[in-house]
Amino acid sequence: MDTLSAILSVAVKLPSIVVLVIGLVLATVRRDRLPRSARVLLRAGVVVLLVVALAALAWSLISINLPTSDWIREGGYQRISMLALLFDGLISVGYPLGFGLLIGAVLAGRRSASDPGCQEAWLGSGSSAGSVSESRRVASRQPSA
Structure with missing residues (x-):
């Protein structure tokens, strides 16, 4: 045992x-x-x-x-x-x-939240979050037809 x-x-x-x-x-x-x-x-x-x-x-x-x-x-x-x-x-x-x-x-x-590189590290260059904000900017610039 x-x-x-x-x-x-x-x-x-x-x-x-x-x-x-x-x-x-x-x-x-x-x-x-x-x-x-x-x-x-x-x-x-x-x-x-x-x-x-x-x-x-x-x-x-x-x-x-x-x-x-x-x-x-x-x-x-x-x-x-x-x-x-x-x-x-x-x-x-x-x-x-x-x-x-x-x-x-x-x-x-x-990294601290105030670090400018911190947001880039989270979002990355090709992330979907970056493309959403870019698409909003592009959509707001387009004239409505």
């Missing part, structure tokens, strides 16, 4: 870890596409979330064997309670911190 629990624990947490590792690799490889501040916040957020995910995996693998170990028989209930409290603190701080850094990366990578 312990082996099945360990396999299930790894299987449940593995997709999150894989996504975070891929995110870290992409943030490193495609660094030319982001401003420096957004890149730093993105890497920091992914690293924090990866540490939390790996700690969650480690805790779930350790906690499977705790009830059968000699450690719990020798007054280890207080130790386990303390470890669980520390892990809960790590989770409670780690996830909001990691997601906050990712949100900061998104906002740091945006």
Whole structure:
């Protein structure tokens, strides 16, 4: 039963870890596409979330064997309670911190609305929004027949 629990624990947490590792690799490889501040916040957020995910995996693998170990028989209930409290603190701080850094990366990578290049970046040279405004200008210039 312990082996099945360990396999299930790894299987449940593995997709999150894989996504975070891929995110870290992409943030490193495609660094030319982001401003420096957004890149730093993105890497920091992914690293924090990866540490939390790996700690969650480690805790779930350790906690499977705790009830059968000699450690719990020798007054280890207080130790386990303390470890669980520390892990809960790590989770409670780690996830909001990691997601906050990712949100900061998104906002740091945006141009301000007052930037004249910002509207061009959204509309592009051949976008449909630009052609609609151009067609309105052309339609207003044409005399009605």
